[in-house]
Amino acid sequence: MVNPVLLIAIPLGLAFSIPLFGFISKKIAKFIPIVGMLFNLIVSITLISKVLREPIIVKLGGFPPPFCINLVVGPIGILFSCLIALIGFLVSIYATRYIGAKDKQRDRGQEERYHMLYLLLLTGATGVVLTGDIFNLFVFYEILCISSYALVAYLGDKPGVESASKYLVQGSVGSSFVLIGIAFLYGQFGTLNMADIAQNIDSPTSVQLILPLILMVTGFGVEATVFPLNAWLPDAHSSAPSTISAILSGIAIEIGIYAIARVVFTLFGAQDFFLFLLLLGLLTLLVGELSAFSQNNIKRMLAYSSAGQMGLILFALGVGTIEGIAGGLFQLITHVLSKALLFLAAGYMIYRTGSMEINSLQGIGRKMPLSCLAFTIGAFSLIGLPPFIGFPSKLMIVLSALLKQNVLYTVFIVIVLIGTVIEGAYFFKVIQALYFKGLPAQESSDAQIQEAPLAALIPMVILMALIIVIGVYPKIMTNILNSAASEFLDRVAYIKLVLK
Amino acid sequence: MNFLSDYIYYIGSFGLILIALFIIITRHNLIKKIIGLSILATGVNLLLITVGFIKEGTAPIFSNPNLDPQSMVDPVPQALVLTAIVISVAVLAMALSLAIRLYQHYKTLDMRKIKEQKW
Numbered sequence: 001m002v003n004p005v006l007l008i009a010i011p012l013g014l015a016f017s018i019p020l021f022g023f024i025s026k027k028i029a030k031f032i033p034i035v036g037m038l039f040n041l042i043v044s045i046t047l048i049s050k051v052l053r054e055p056i057i058v059k060l061g062g063f064p065p066p067f068c069i070n071l072v073v074g075p076i077g078i079l080f081s082c083l084i085a086l087i088g089f090l091v092s093i094y095a096t097r098y099i100g101a102k103d104k105q106r107d108r109g110q111e112e113r114y115h116m117l118y119l120l121l122l123t124g125a126t127g128v129v130l131t132g133d134i135f136n137l138f139v140f141y142e143i144l145c146i147s148s149y150a151l152v153a154y155l156g157d158k159p160g161v162e163s164a165s166k167y168l169v170q171g172s173v174g175s176s177f178v179l180i181g182i183a184f185l186y187g188q189f190g191t192l193n194m195a196d197i198a199q200n201i202d203s204p205t206s207v208q209l210i211l212p213l214i215l216m217v218t219g220f221g222v223e224a225t226v227f228p229l230n231a232w233l234p235d236a237h238s239s240a241p242s243t244i245s246a247i248l249s250g251i252a253i254e255i256g257i258y259a260i261a262r263v264v265f266t267l268f269g270a271q272d273f274f275l276f277l278l279l280l281g282l283l284t285l286l287v288g289e290l291s292a293f294s295q296n297n298i299k300r301m302l303a304y305s306s307a308g309q310m311g312l313i314l315f316a317l318g319v320g321t322i323e324g325i326a327g328g329l330f331q332l333i334t335h336v337l338s339k340a341l342l343f344l345a346a347g348y349m350i351y352r353t354g355s356m357e358i359n360s361l362q363g364i365g366r367k368m369p370l371s372c373l374a375f376t377i378g379a380f381s382l383i384g385l386p387p388f389i390g391f392p393s394k395l396m397i398v399l400s401a402l403l404k405q406n407v408l409y410t411v412f413i414v415i416v417l418i419g420t421v422i423e424g425a426y427f428f429k430v431i432q433a434l435y436f437k438g439l440p441a442q443e444s445s446d447a448q449i450q451e452a453p454l455a456a457l458i459p460m461v462i463l464m465a466l467i468i469v470i471g472v473y474p475k476i477m478t479n480i481l482n483s484a485a486s487e488f489l490d491r492v493a494y495i496k497l498v499l500k
Numbered sequence: 501m502n503f504l505s506d507y508i509y510y511i512g513s514f515g516l517i518l519i520a521l522f523i524i525i526t527r528h529n530l531i532k533k534i535i536g537l538s539i540l541a542t543g544v545n546l547l548l549i550t551v552g553f554i555k556e557g558t559a560p561i562f563s564n565p566n567l568d569p570q571s572m573v574d575p576v577p578q579a580l581v582l583t584a585i586v587i588s589v590a591v592l593a594m595a596l597s598l599a600i601r602l603y604q605h606y607k608t609l610d611m612r613k614i615k616e617q618k619w
Contacts, residue, residue, distance in 0.1 A: 135580055135583075139583060139587070142587045142590075142591075146587075146590050146591060146594060149591075149594055149598075150594060153598055153601070156601060157605075158605045158606070158616060159616060161598055161601045161602050161605060162602065162605075162606075162614055162616060164598055165530060165595070165598045165599065165602055166611075168591070168594060168595050168598060169524065169533050169537065169595075172537050172540075172588075172591045172595075173521070173524060173537070173540065175587075175591075176517075176537075176540050176541065176544050179544045179548070179584060180517070180544055180547060182580075183544065183547045183548045183551050183577075186548075186551055186552075186576070186577065186580075187551040190574070192576070192580075
């Protein structure tokens, strides 16, 4: 059996060795993330069946928990690490041509810096989902945050630097809140192990427990783009290069959701908090979708749509039943695959036309058929049309809310479906512009608009295939989703598992 | 007075955190915001240290039988603070280098005037 520690150690080691490889050859840097993520993907997939039978606890340093920092590779951990590795792998293939293609005269170290930060971001994300120690989680979370600040400012141009500095101020205030919450918890229980803390908390009833819960949800909420805290999101996602937008939208904000869920479900077992989470999700969903509807800039539209999707996932987690959480995690997989595909498809569309305005993309469907097909499939999947992956996941969320058999939840689900209609409206607007608008006379003038290169098409085709395959056979995900949902809900089993 | 002497470190660290949040929210200059972030990090670190602090405590040396285990200072928060200091150094370095770039582009650090990215 491969030790799951390698899932974190190998990308971390490779990230810092990229400048060293640069001494051998300048061209080698862009292949290192591919190698690292391929390794992670293979290891994660081979571990799935073993983890589903029995979760793996890795004790670092040889002490038993709670005295050591431990990794908990449960169904959730392995599900997330598979997703991170998959998206990381595909986006790094895409990046081999996309990054550094724009202007050659920039300084030589730039590309190496990109690939190093990219691997660090993925390492941080993998660390967050695998660790069983709250301070360790914070450290990995900071690795993820700092590398995403740097990646947003990667181009060094006006919008990038501006949005990165705004993101940095908001993000680091959020991280400080998390740290204050950790200090409170340590002061009360004298331990940092999540299972050991959870053992001491039945449900947060006293002020000493509610305060750290609120601080931590607020802190992680900045990264998870919960509504009042998501002002940085459209700027950061739209001014970064498309590969980075894909990874920020597909990985970074999901990690925020994971951290919130871990804190609320496992650490505090806060049953009374679920309704608040649900309302927060509903608000984020509506604000995100409505803001996306009014955008003319395609990347801004996608960024706001990410906020809306995060709201939907929070809503599903807030339903609080096993179906609801499984539906939320399924929607999360949908969002990761579809939004990565959308940003990747939009990347070369923007690159070829040189503009992010939706109007300037008119009629591009005839010149870049595969990219536009990818965009269409991603959009349909996010809206929730069959036979794409978005359909079973949204169906699961709707069913879970209806199974509550409560008028309140029926009203909520109606609001969610209104949000979906808005989502459909703005995506169809773009797809209409792609295929059915634009004058044929233009074709001679922009002859340079051609299909994206092969390195960009391969990841898009793989993502499209996954979206359709899982959409047609959603049963292949049922097993892992249900065990993941029960890991979140069944705190006692988690505590026993770690501290046995 | 007893209350004050018992809780003075908590009051101090929360004072720093609140001052820092006030600076970050109300000042418009990016450098001042960064100073606020630095004070915030200091306040949080002080809070962490305070959590494990014992008045007139000793270092946790278990091989020395003359030391009373009850009066030993908890070493874990200090290890946490070391990590937190390293993280805040990284954030501040990142923030300052962004501020330099921002000044090169806009010739100002007033965040009210830097509004090209709008809703």
